[in-house]
Amino acid sequence: MSLDTFYILFRLLHFSAVILLFGITVFVSCLSHGKLRLSLPYDLRRLLTYSLLIALLTSIGLLAIQSGLMGDGWSDTIKGSVIADVLSTTFGQAWCWQIIFTLTATVGLFLPVYWRFKLITLLAFLLLISLGFVGHVTLYSGTIGWLHRANHALHLISGGYWLGTLIPLLVCLRYVSVESYYFDVVRTLIRFSLVGHLAVLLVVLTGTINGALILQRWPIYWSSAYLQLLGIKVILVMIMIIIALYNRYELVPKMNQQGGKAMRCFAFCTGLEIVLGMAVLSLVSLFATLSPT
Numbered sequence: 001m002s003l004d005t006f007y008i009l010f011r012l013l014h015f016s017a018v019i020l021l022f023g024i025t026v027f028v029s030c031l032s033h034g035k036l037r038l039s040l041p042y043d044l045r046r047l048l049t050y051s052l053l054i055a056l057l058t059s060i061g062l063l064a065i066q067s068g069l070m071g072d073g074w075s076d077t078i079k080g081s082v083i084a085d086v087l088s089t090t091f092g093q094a095w096c097w098q099i100i101f102t103l104t105a106t107v108g109l110f111l112p113v114y115w116r117f118k119l120i121t122l123l124a125f126l127l128l129i130s131l132g133f134v135g136h137v138t139l140y141s142g143t144i145g146w147l148h149r150a151n152h153a154l155h156l157i158s159g160g161y162w163l164g165t166l167i168p169l170l171v172c173l174r175y176v177s178v179e180s181y182y183f184d185v186v187r188t189l190i191r192f193s194l195v196g197h198l199a200v201l202l203v204v205l206t207g208t209i210n211g212a213l214i215l216q217r218w219p220i221y222w223s224s225a226y227l228q229l230l231g232i233k234v235i236l237v238m239i240m241i242i243i244a245l246y247n248r249y250e251l252v253p254k255m256n257q258q259g260g261k262a263m264r265c266f267a268f269c270t271g272l273e274i275v276l277g278m279a280v281l282s283l284v285s286l287f288a289t290l291s292p293t
Contacts, residue, residue: 003068003077004289010065012285014058014098016278018127020051021105022157023164025121027172031165031191034184036172041113043171049109052120055127056102063087063095094133101127128156135288148213155206161199162244163277165192166270173267176255193248200241207237214292229287236280243273 024047028040067086068077076082086092101123108119132153172188175181211230247269254262 003065003073007062007065007069008285008289010058010062011288012282013054014062015131015281015285017051017055017058018124018131019160019164019281020167021048021055021120021164022124022128022160023166024048024051024168025117025124026161027165027168027192029117029121031188031195032172032184033187033191035181036175036184036188039175039181040168040171041117044168047167048120052102052105052109056099056106059095059098059102063092063099066091066095091134094130097130098127101130124160125157128160129153132156144213148210151206151209151213154202155210158199158202158206162196162203162240163274163281165196166274166277170267170270173263176263189252193252196244196248200244203237204241224290224292226287226290226292229283229290233280233283233287236276236283240273240276240280243269243276247273 024044028037028044032040063083063086064077067079067082068074070076070086070089071079071082087096105120105123105127108116108123110116111119132155133149135152169189169192172185175185215227247266251262251266251269255266
């Protein structure tokens, strides 16, 4: 495979891993209640470790790949002088923090559970913020440039919450049928839903602002590959919103009456949401390498 293909693949893996890190740790540290706060870290420990290792490897790998793309190919991916040149760029400066944060989070795996999740929550939050400083947001400088980066970082945080907490949510639902956990699950789901409404609203709002700043015009003509992929992304996000609303306002009220049937449907719809979210990340990884014009 070419360096361009590896760049897209590693970008997808890195964003997915960071978003999952954020979702797992936020769900455990900020959303879970009572006994769940003790049980979920054990259930999610392997997924947390794998996500962190992938984030670390891809952060280093993307720096090497970027060096090859900036230089003369594969031979420059490990050439110190070329890597130093990359580190002097806007991408390189932002990417240094990706490596520092993932390395620190890896050390955090050896801390006691409580402090482990608190530390990695903070670092995953910082990882998403620093990801908001690379890509098409570098088109502007000055005040508009900083506002664009801040908006993009908020887009990543809200999107990271929405997509990253879905797998922990499915794990949490396994405890609904356990009588001693029932009220803790309900409290956790209420918190998840309240923050989720805000996250979805922010995803739409910040995504619209991002598109307006990058395109600098109404997307009337859809001839470019960038706009076509962006259009598909918008459609997928709209479907995800419909599924999320269906889950919250149609299936959740039925859980007391229909029990297992409503729960299975909820789990299926949430799984579908995850698949669509991964498709969105794949599109973003692809069109982020294209010119918006």
